[in-house]
Amino acid sequence: MKRLGFADIADRPHYWLADARAQACLIEGSLPGTPDFEGLVRCDIEIRDGRIAATAPLGTAPAGAVDLRGGLVWPGFVDVHTHLDKGHIWPRSPNPDGSFLGAAGTTLSDRSARWTADDVHRRMEFGLECAWAQGTVAVRTHVDSLAPQAEISWPVFKAMRDAWAGRIELQGTSLMPMDAFAEAQGDRLADIVADAGGILGCGTRLNGGAHEALPPGFRELLERIFRLAMDRGLDMDLHVDESGDLGAKALIEIAHMAERLGFKGRLQCGHCCSLAMQPDEFVTETLRAVAQAGIAIVSLPMCNMYLQGRSTGRTPRWRGITLLHELRSEGIPVSIASDNCRDPFYAFGDHDMLEVMTQATRIAHLDHPFGDWPTSFTSVPAEVMGLADHGRLKLGAPADLVLLSARFMSEMLSRSQADRIVLRGGRAIDTSLPDYRELDGLLGAPA
């Protein structure tokens, strides 16, 4: 079967995409048609000088248009929670038992021994090349920052952000256990982050510990981190309650702290798994506090299904994810992202937001109806990252689009979309994925 290819779209300053289907919730402005039962609108899209010039009713496009034959069109994806600095170390440092502590311990050993600037740079580059080829336009990465790593990794992050400017919007947020912020390195890290134009983040656990009952001095430590951010006008992004432990109740504490201190920046909390295990009353109280504090939540379903509920010889009994539907129905912005990729926290992954959408839809029942859930992979994370033109089909915005041969959500979610076409500024890019062999020398993989 003939597929739409490069030659159809290459280097035309003005053309139409005819007979497309797009999610109504991603079309800004008036809809060019009536959404079907999957939320899809059939339409034509005009591309002029690399930008979206019109989304028009089906049949508007003139002769000579590129015929998508009903195929889906998505805005470029936004991946708001990743760990590019950890990515792809799996071959040299696999997780011994698939547990969270196994992941943390293995990563610490690998980091201490191997994370030179060159090592971090090459693995981050590989991850970004994957994301680029899959159609991702913006990525936020956490940067492991426990001394002495901050001084090594943040300059690499800055260089990568500059090198990828105009292709992938890259944001960086620090990651360090809470107790390390009590030391002088807390101030130093906040300065490094501020200097880099980054976001201040921590994991709400102690160094070497898991996400369990809040440790003594939790509130003092949390307040210190908030004040480090506020003194420098930084946004915050935290790893929160990443366990099924009922004692892991950091989320509501963070919400109350943000309120009490009058935190004005953007604040995102990731994971929040244990919320799904809490009694209803506590859930209600937490959701109210999170909404009140204006916190955005990001869920990482692939990584959490891998890590949570894992015990050797015992079948996992829960999906490991937070209360996505309940959060959304309180009006709380919910993003869904990829998280770790081929490292001890998640053995798999390919920086592919379409895979994240497919997996998340199945894991969290983001269907019947799909509703606004497509925004969680696109416009909601774009908003969190402060990117007004990304993650939506918007007139005047760059034509950064992902075109699929799949015509319906059902087709898209049932088959790998490896044959996707990615447009950047209206032009098809090379979607070849980097070869794993490129990292062999770094990872000590057998020939």
Ligand SMILES: [Zn+2]
């Ligand atoms: Zn993470």
